[in-house]
Amino acid sequence: MQHKTVIVRPELCVGCMQCAIRCAQAHSATKELATAVFEPVLAKPRIHIGVGVNPQGVLKPFPNKCRHCDPAPCQEACMPGAIRSDIAEGSKVVDPALCIGCGMCAMACPYYAIRYHHDLHAPERTITAIKCDNCHDRQKKGQIPACVEACKTGALEFGYVNEHIKKGAGRLANAAWSMQS
Amino acid sequence: MRYVVVGLHAAGRSACQWLRRADPACEIVGVDPSAGSLYARPLISYVLDGELPEHALVKDSAPFFENLGVQLKRAAAVGLDANRKRLILDSGEELAYDKLLAATGSAPRRVRLEGDGADHVCYFRGQADLARILAHVKSGGVAAVLGGGLVGFKLTHGLVARGMKVKLMVTSPRPLALNVDEYVGSWAGARFKEMDGVHLMTSTSVVRADVHGQGLRLTLDDGSTEDVDLVVAGKGVVPRFAWLAEAGPETDQGLLVDNRLMTSVEDVYAAGDAVQASDIVHERPLLNAIWPNAVEQGRVAALNMAAKGPAQGPAYAGSIAMNAIPIFGTHMVSVGMVNPRYTEGCEFITTTCHRGSYLNIVIRDGVIVGAVGLSAVPRLGELAHAVRTRMKVSRIPARWLKNPRNAAPLAGNTPWYKGSRVGA
Ligand SMILES: Cc1cc2nc3c(=O)[nH]c(=O)nc-3n(C[C@H](O)[C@H](O)[C@H](O)COP(=O)(O)OP(=O)(O)OC[C@H]3O[C@@H](n4cnc5c(N)ncnc54)[C@H](O)[C@@H]3O)c2cc1C
Numbered sequence: 001m002q003h004k005t006v007i008v009r010p011e012l013c014v015g016c017m018q019c020a021i022r023c024a025q026a027h028s029a030t031k032e033l034a035t036a037v038f039e040p041v042l043a044k045p046r047i048h049i050g051v052g053v054n055p056q057g058v059l060k061p062f063p064n065k066c067r068h069c070d071p072a073p074c075q076e077a078c079m080p081g082a083i084r085s086d087i088a089e090g091s092k093v094v095d096p097a098l099c100i101g102c103g104m105c106a107m108a109c110p111y112y113a114i115r116y117h118h119d120l121h122a123p124e125r126t127i128t129a130i131k132c133d134n135c136h137d138r139q140k141k142g143q144i145p146a147c148v149e150a151c152k153t154g155a156l157e158f159g160y161v162n163e164h165i166k167k168g169a170g171r172l173a174n175a176a177w178s179m180q181s
Numbered sequence: 182m183r184y185v186v187v188g189l190h191a192a193g194r195s196a197c198q199w200l201r202r203a204d205p206a207c208e209i210v211g212v213d214p215s216a217g218s219l220y221a222r223p224l225i226s227y228v229l230d231g232e233l234p235e236h237a238l239v240k241d242s243a244p245f246f247e248n249l250g251v252q253l254k255r256a257a258a259v260g261l262d263a264n265r266k267r268l269i270l271d272s273g274e275e276l277a278y279d280k281l282l283a284a285t286g287s288a289p290r291r292v293r294l295e296g297d298g299a300d301h302v303c304y305f306r307g308q309a310d311l312a313r314i315l316a317h318v319k320s321g322g323v324a325a326v327l328g329g330g331l332v333g334f335k336l337t338h339g340l341v342a343r344g345m346k347v348k349l350m351v352t353s354p355r356p357l358a359l360n361v362d363e364y365v366g367s368w369a370g371a372r373f374k375e376m377d378g379v380h381l382m383t384s385t386s387v388v389r390a391d392v393h394g395q396g397l398r399l400t401l402d403d404g405s406t407e408d409v410d411l412v413v414a415g416k417g418v419v420p421r422f423a424w425l426a427e428a429g430p431e432t433d434q435g436l437l438v439d440n441r442l443m444t445s446v447e448d449v450y451a452a453g454d455a456v457q458a459s460d461i462v463h464e465r466p467l468l469n470a471i472w473p474n475a476v477e478q479g480r481v482a483a484l485n486m487a488a489k490g491p492a493q494g495p496a497y498a499g500s501i502a503m504n505a506i507p508i509f510g511t512h513m514v515s516v517g518m519v520n521p522r523y524t525e526g527c528e529f530i531t532t533t534c535h536r537g538s539y540l541n542i543v544i545r546d547g548v549i550v551g552a553v554g555l556s557a558v559p560r561l562g563e564l565a566h567a568v569r570t571r572m573k574v575s576r577i578p579a580r581w582l583k584n585p586r587n588a589a590p591l592a593g594n595t596p597w598y599k600g601s602r603v604g605a
Pocket of ligand 1: 190212214224225306421470
């Protein structure tokens with residue numbers, strides 16, 4: 001089955017970082033920006049804006065997040081089975097209760113999409129793996145992922161990959177594949 | 182179609198999952214004397230150091246295997262009759278198979294010692310070993326850890342956390358001689374020297390163990406002796422495949438396989454620690470006994486076993502050495518070729534970042550062949566990808582090296598799994 005997913009179009013990103021802020025907010029305890037910044041365990045973004053270079057040699061922002069690969073190398077490297085496929089269909093979600101913070105998943109991830117932080121869902125551990133969970137909580141409530149909601153330029157869209165490719169295979173391929181860090 | 186999976190840990194369990202996914206109607210039989218318990222053996226070190234409660238280690242395996250429709254046989258394989266396609270179990274039972282996976286992993290390398298205490302040496306491989314060690318742990322007592330590799334490291338940490346004084350005895354001149362470069366090895370050695378309760382003894386081996394009161398008296402190669410309450414060895418692992426030797430598969434240190442992970446015996450595949458697959462960097466069969474390789478090989482072998490007719494499953498790209506361990510408040514990570522024994526003549530790009538992080542990229546003939554670092558874990562994932570894809574160093578933009586924290590990933594949007602995607 002196809003799942004809706006966050007589609008990244010780096011060529012449209014202006015690097016405003018709204019996605020990162022709203023992502024952290026959505027993963028905070030209070031879910032409100034004004035209060036989230038005062039929480040004892042600060043929520044972290046799971047989408048990051050890296051600096052890339054386009055084929056013309058111009059510096060460009062690059063929105064970077066988990067691709068929810070299948071098969072997923074992070075999941076294959078996860079010894080305690082903390083990266084689960086059964087929490088939200090089509091998404092690879094870290095279960096903080098099982099994560100031991102060993103670092104194997106990030107070693108296996110080619111995309112620099114996994115970071116380690118103190119997580120409010122596993123306060124007893126100093127660090128756990130933190131990465132995009134496709135906002136499955138929000139999706140259950142009929143909302144779209146927070147990063148997509150925040151993006152004003154169309155660099156992040158929520159939809160079906162196949163439909164998206166149909167819309168502009170060439171456009172997408174050119175933009176996405178020629179991007180280098 | 183009847184698939185028999187022998188050994189149900191990292192590789193075997195992964196294979197069961199992918200066999201079911203690829204062939205919903207097939208019959209899968211799993212054979213393992215410890216089939217009833219479900220756990221991940223690396224986690225025993227987290228129990229030893231108290232980070233994980235003992236009861237959290239092992240779960241009942243029944244729901245996992247029932248869900249996959251795997252029929253379990255709690256028995257050990259003792260023989261293989263490849264002509265009749267029968268697996269022989271220690272219970273005397275014979276099991277017919279169409280395709281078989283050998284995933285019997287590895288066993289700790291035994292240390293050979295003189296003396297009547299030799300049998301008292303513990304190893305650190307599974308839950309039974311953990312129980313044996315915990316039974317001997319004595320707060321305030323003295324333990325000897327033999328071996329300065331990753332398992333020796335974890336043992337030392339765990340035993341110190343349990344209140345023991347640890348004598349870490351390493352044959353090489355520095356710990357982690359095989360796993361990391363000189364900088365990280367010396368860094369780790371220095372941390373151990375500073376650590377309370379640890380006595381690092383390099384260039385030291387034990388030759389004899391004698392029962393001495395409640396404990397053991399060890400004799401070292403320089404003739405001196407040490408009295409200890411517990412001896413645990415972490416001296417590497419040996420692939421376990423004697424049970425199918427009669428079928429005559431090609432072997433070296435481990436089972437040799439083709440690029441579909443089939444052994445030289447028709448319809449017998451192999452995955453995990455038991456296998457000596459081709460190493461991506463060294464371009465020859467090598468033992469890389471780590472979890473991610475075992476799980477990936479389990480998947481690739483399963484998809485090839487389940488491929489129908491002339492169709493083939495994905496080719497196995499090769500194994501790679503990689504490891505990440507949390508240690509002394511940071512992560513120590515390595516991937517590919519970093520052992521100074523092999524990196525002579527290579528070029529190096531070394532970056533040190535804020536707060537003591539360190540990254541060393543090893544380059545041979547313009548291609549990235551390895552990387553090792555401290556607290557640089559996420560970037561090591563990209564470098565592992567670079568090693569796997571034989572990325573040219575010229576593709577690493579200068580700004581990536583200048584500011585690894587904020588650069589876009591090297592892999593960009595290139596899918597890592599080219600061609601291995603199935604029925605998602
Ligand atoms: C303390 C420790 C820490 C580790 N840390 C890490 C780490 O941080 N990162 C990492 O990548 N790797 C780590 N490893 C290595 C990792 O655990 C192994 O690579 C992995 O378990 C290999 O899986 P496997 O399925 O090939 O074999 P194994 O895990 O060895 O499992 C083999 C299975 O086969 C069964 N079996 C054996 N003989 C027979 C027989 N004759 N018939 C039927 N069944 C049989 C056994 O009961 C067992 O269940 C660690 C290992 C240990 C012990």
